[in-house]
Amino acid sequence: MITSYELRVTSYELSVPSIVNPPALPALPFVKLTNREAEGSLSKGQSSIAMHSSQPQPTLLLRGITKRFGSTQALDGVGLAMYPGEIHALLGENGAGKSTLIKIITGVHQPDTGEILLDSRPIRIGSTLEAQAHGIAAIYQEPMMYPDLNVAENIFITHAGRGPLVNWRRVYREAESILDQLDVQLDVRQPARGLTVAAQQTVEIARAISLRVRVLIMDEPTAALSAHEVEQLFSLARRLREQGVAILFISHRMEEVFSIADRVTVFRDGRLISSAPRAEVTPEGAIRDMAGRTVEQLFPRSNTVQEETLVQVRELSKAGVFADVHFEVRKGEVLGFAGLVGARRTDVGLALFGVEPADSGEILLDGVARHVRSPNQAMALGIAYVSEDRRALGLSLPMAISANITLPTLRRYLSALGLVRGQAEAAEAEHYRQRLAIRAPSVAVEVGKLSGGNQQKVMLSKWLNTKPRLLILDEPTRGIDVGAKAEVHQMIDDLAAQGMAIILISSDLPEVLAMSDRVLVMREGRQVGLFSRAEATQERILAAAMGQAGGETVA
Amino acid sequence: MNGLRRWLRPEQLRELSLLALIIVALLIFGMQIENFLSARTFNRIAASVAIIGVVAVGQTLVVLTRNIDLSVGAIVGFTAYFMGMQLHANPSMPPLLALLLACAVGGLMGLVNGLLVAYGRIPAIITTLGTLAIYRMLLVNYADARTVTTDMVPAWVPGLAQANLFTLGDFGLRPMVALALAVVLLFQLVLVYTQFGRRLYAVGSNPEAARFAGLPARRTVLLAFVLCGALAGLAGFMFLSRFGNITVVAGQGMELQSVAAVVVGGVNTFGGSGTVVGALLGAVLIDLLGQGLIRWLGISEFWRDAILGLLILLAVASDALILTWLRRFWTPKETRLGRPSESVGPTRERRHGL
Numbered sequence: 001m002i003t004s005y006e007l008r009v010t011s012y013e014l015s016v017p018s019i020v021n022p023p024a025l026p027a028l029p030f031v032k033l034t035n036r037e038a039e040g041s042l043s044k045g046q047s048s049i050a051m052h053s054s055q056p057q058p059t060l061l062l063r064g065i066t067k068r069f070g071s072t073q074a075l076d077g078v079g080l081a082m083y084p085g086e087i088h089a090l091l092g093e094n095g096a097g098k099s100t101l102i103k104i105i106t107g108v109h110q111p112d113t114g115e116i117l118l119d120s121r122p123i124r125i126g127s128t129l130e131a132q133a134h135g136i137a138a139i140y141q142e143p144m145m146y147p148d149l150n151v152a153e154n155i156f157i158t159h160a161g162r163g164p165l166v167n168w169r170r171v172y173r174e175a176e177s178i179l180d181q182l183d184v185q186l187d188v189r190q191p192a193r194g195l196t197v198a199a200q201q202t203v204e205i206a207r208a209i210s211l212r213v214r215v216l217i218m219d220e221p222t223a224a225l226s227a228h229e230v231e232q233l234f235s236l237a238r239r240l241r242e243q244g245v246a247i248l249f250i251s252h253r254m255e256e257v258f259s260i261a262d263r264v265t266v267f268r269d270g271r272l273i274s275s276a277p278r279a280e281v282t283p284e285g286a287i288r289d290m291a292g293r294t295v296e297q298l299f300p301r302s303n304t305v306q307e308e309t310l311v312q313v314r315e316l317s318k319a320g321v322f323a324d325v326h327f328e329v330r331k332g333e334v335l336g337f338a339g340l341v342g343a344r345r346t347d348v349g350l351a352l353f354g355v356e357p358a359d360s361g362e363i364l365l366d367g368v369a370r371h372v373r374s375p376n377q378a379m380a381l382g383i384a385y386v387s388e389d390r391r392a393l394g395l396s397l398p399m400a401i402s403a404n405i406t407l408p409t410l411r412r413y414l415s416a417l418g419l420v421r422g423q424a425e426a427a428e429a430e431h432y433r434q435r436l437a438i439r440a441p442s443v444a445v446e447v448g449k450l451s452g453g454n455q456q457k458v459m460l461s462k463w464l465n466t467k468p469r470l471l472i473l474d475e476p477t478r479g480i481d482v483g484a485k486a487e488v489h490q491m492i493d494d495l496a497a498q499g500m501a502i503i504l505i506s507s508d509l510p511e512v513l514a515m516s517d518r519v520l521v522m523r524e525g526r527q528v529g530l531f532s533r534a535e536a537t538q539e540r541i542l543a544a545a546m547g548q549a550g551g552e553t554v555a
Numbered sequence: 556m557n558g559l560r561r562w563l564r565p566e567q568l569r570e571l572s573l574l575a576l577i578i579v580a581l582l583i584f585g586m587q588i589e590n591f592l593s594a595r596t597f598n599r600i601a602a603s604v605a606i607i608g609v610v611a612v613g614q615t616l617v618v619l620t621r622n623i624d625l626s627v628g629a630i631v632g633f634t635a636y637f638m639g640m641q642l643h644a645n646p647s648m649p650p651l652l653a654l655l656l657a658c659a660v661g662g663l664m665g666l667v668n669g670l671l672v673a674y675g676r677i678p679a680i681i682t683t684l685g686t687l688a689i690y691r692m693l694l695v696n697y698a699d700a701r702t703v704t705t706d707m708v709p710a711w712v713p714g715l716a717q718a719n720l721f722t723l724g725d726f727g728l729r730p731m732v733a734l735a736l737a738v739v740l741l742f743q744l745v746l747v748y749t750q751f752g753r754r755l756y757a758v759g760s761n762p763e764a765a766r767f768a769g770l771p772a773r774r775t776v777l778l779a780f781v782l783c784g785a786l787a788g789l790a791g792f793m794f795l796s797r798f799g800n801i802t803v804v805a806g807q808g809m810e811l812q813s814v815a816a817v818v819v820g821g822v823n824t825f826g827g828s829g830t831v832v833g834a835l836l837g838a839v840l841i842d843l844l845g846q847g848l849i850r851w852l853g854i855s856e857f858w859r860d861a862i863l864g865l866l867i868l869l870a871v872a873s874d875a876l877i878l879t880w881l882r883r884f885w886t887p888k889e890t891r892l893g894r895p896s897e898s899v900g901p902t903r904e905r906r907h908g909l
Contacts, residue, residue, distance in 0.1 A: 393767055398760045
């Protein structure tokens with residue numbers, strides 16, 4: 001809480017260093033605050049926050065912002081007002097449109113419609129450079145650092161147009177003075193490599209200050225921080241708030257949002273659902289707003305779960321990644337893995353497939369403990385993993401459909417002489433092309449030429465062809481169109497009906513709910529809930545995923 | 556037309572267009588230069604392409620895996636000298652054993668490259684730049700200021716480069732040329748029909764996907780380097796057979812010639828696509844242009860090298876532009892479904908630029 005903060009007088013003075021004084025920038029309102037020394041300590045009512053309560057004028061105002069990517073409506077007429085000296089929290093499920101909004105504010109994307117006003121004047125933010133010139137900066141979960149440059153260089157790296165020569169003494173002096181203002185102890189000559197994430201974020205904040213930040217976006221900055229570091233980051237954020245910076249804070253941790261935000265806004269499916277002062281919002285209410293998603297026709301899953309348990313996972317852990325994951329999957333069962341981005345669901349999948357094996361814990365197949373240390377072993381045990389990243393991890397784009405499908409199983413298509421039997425290979429590929437309705441003129445076509453949905457089907461063919469008993473699907477419908485999505489859902493149902501055990505990792509909550517027999521919820525590497533089909537609701541899953549309430553029930 | 560489309564894929568068009576270029580160059584030189592289209596020219600080009608072609612086949616294997624071997628020139632030089640000395644000391648060595656020994660020596664050097672790249676995780680360009688110098692130094696040390704001369708080796712060695720297997724009018728097929736053609740054919744079949752061949756493409760076009768598919772990526776890269784070294788060793792023997800006189804600078808520059816042949820031949824420097832037949836055609840085109848231009852315009856070797864450089868740049872540019880255009884033409888409209896996904900090419904190129 002901020003009711004009793006005290007001013008450490010000198011540190012609030014924002015003596016804008018001369019090195020960061022390009023003449024083009026207008027004088028900034030918070031520079032007025034520099035003479036606080038003379039006024040002595042201020043009470044809250046007299047600070048910059050008072051300015052806005054008496055005459056509220058947002059620093060940055062967005063109105064009717066719309067953005068569409070292909071068939072996805074990422075943002076649908078949203079508005080947002082950011083006031084000086086206010087920390088504004090933005091909440092929303094994966095895919096609610098938060099990231100798109102940030103990218104529009106920072107100039108990465110241009111809105112299709114709508115306007116952006118800075119100090120009531122309409123502006124156009126054509127690039128990140130222009131955003132910077134307007135005093136808009138962002139820090140992310142993964143700080144953008146130049147690891148080989150030192151702290152001071154990292155702070156001033158984005159400064160352009162100050163002559164061809166670098167005055168190193170001045171660079172270091174001014175870097176030090178900015179860090180002093182933030183009350184941070186950092187050696188400005190130290191290379192950024194090896195700094196903790198928290199220290200790197202501090203450097204980013206210092207960079208933002210050097211650019212005379214007026215609007216600061218903090219996109220899940222706390223995800224990789226320890227509790228102590230979070231507290232330090234928050235005190236920095238509060239300090240910037242004192243100086244009249246408008247802060248947009250994005251986090252999946254409810255307790256953080258409610259400890260620091262002045263206003264809470266919820267997005268869902270690209271629309272603004274609610275926006276209210278913190279005092280008028282409860283965590284339960286916010287989750288309800290996030291979850292209340294209209295589910296278009298649910299896929300009708302048939303009940304295919306068999307008695308026999310295929311996979312048991314006990315206390316699976318990997319240091320620093322996930323811990324104590326335990327579940328079982330029966331034959332014919334679809335176990336959904338729900339959670340927010342960064343919940344480490346994919347890492348559990350990779351561990352089961354042996355790509356990044358777990359450190360401890362047990363994986364039992366048919367009741368027999370198995371060690372899975374490589375994809376080859378996993379495949380031999382009948383485990384297949386369909387990656388979420390088709391391009392980077394899944395497919396060899398310049399190669400033919402048939403060659404991609406047979407890549408993990410090529411041994412089966414060798415003749416006695418060790419030569420690839422092209423006809424057998426093509427016949428198998430042709431079988432999958434028809435079965436999964438891959439739209440391509442022939443299986444000799446390069447995969448790179450197919451659309452996303454068809455590439456996804458090639459991926460599925462490739463792994464189905466390993467004849468798995470446990471199929472791990474990681475975001476199988478991300479980025480593919482509605483028709484292809486329905487086909488993938490149909491296929492999941494068919495495979496389960498054939499007795500395959502399926503783990504469905506998906507960030508699409510309605511999809512998880514529709515397709516799964518049970519839903520396992522993860523949050524920051526921990527298993528925080530296991531719901532039966534009857535118990536699983538959007539609210540319950542989201543509450544667990546955001547650390548509000550857990551539920552451990554086994555169907 | 557549709558039948559033709561089915562039969563010929565844009566990837567093969569690369570080889571066909573090279574063939575067309577070779578024919579055009581032959582026609583132009585034939586009209587401009589007296590006696591150009593003669594057995595003598597043919598033999599000269601065939602003899603030099605045979606050597607560089609074998610090296611280029613090995614280079615292709617390595618480049619397919621997104622690596623490069625700059626040490627091949629030094630391996631050629633070392634084996635040529637080494638084999639010359641061995642045959643001098645032991646003239647009764649059977650020819651087959653001599654060939655195998657040459658391959659083994661080169662393969663050993665390739666093994667060192669492969670181990671450093673695949674298991675030592677040192678970028679190929681750095682590794683082989685280092686071994687290039689080291690292998691050359693080994694040669695200098697081993698030679699100790701002596702030179703191999705034609706009269707030091709058994710008569711069958713130079714005979715391999717001069718005798719004819721059979722003749723057709725003035726044209727004859729030298730054993731060495733036949734050997735080179737056999738190597739090209741063999742490795743083309745290996746690329747198309749074997750598991751190893753498939754792995755080369757898979758590892759080069761998407762290493763991560765290869766890992767997820769459980770392919771032994773490191774072993775595949777290692778084997779590519781070993782084979783490249785062995786083929787360079789074979790080329791070293793052919794070099795000895797052709798020139799007879801071997802000094803410590805033998806084979807210098809072959810690393811660049813082989814890379815040029817591979818690139819002009821349409822092998823993607825970022826791995827994953829290309830053929831050894833293409834590399835051979837690349838070698839032929841380069842040599843033909845070199846010979847022709849020297850005789851036609853009387854240009855110097857430096858000019859020839861500059862033209863070689865220009866060819867490489869053109870080949871790389873055409874990869875990006877022409878092939879895209881051709882593919883669009885080749886894909887009938889009704890099968891162009893949805894938006895073809897963005898190629899991974901550009902980002903990959905930025906990451907793995909040579």
